Amino acid sequence: MGFSYDKLWKKLIDEKMNKLDLQKAINTTPHTIAKMGRDENVSMEILGRICRYFKCDISEVLEYIIENTND
Known part of the structure; x- marks a missing residue:
């Protein structure tokens, strides 16, 4: 499967934040937030x-x- 940002989304809920709040807080683009929403790689x-x-x-x-592979 790869990387999962589920813990991040849970943290946002706990902090009463949404993805736009996060985007502004870390000074990034909507594209980057969307990539994380699809569990894609983002930069370190x-x-x-x-x-x-x-x-x-x-x-x-x-x-x-x-990933659970049956090789």
């Missing part, structure tokens, strides 16, 4: 801004889901 710079903003570790906003 963006992830760093998110962690700095929330004063948290990257594991609190992002997780890697290992």
Whole structure:
């Protein structure tokens, strides 16, 4: 599967924020927020801004889901 931003979306709910609030808080584009909404890769710079903003570790906003392959 790859990376999942589900923890980030839960954090936004806990902080009573929406995606537009996050976009403004970390000074990024709607395109970047949309990529995260589709669980696509974004730059480490963006992830760093998110962690700095929330004063948290990257594991609190992002997780890697290992694919279950039957090789």
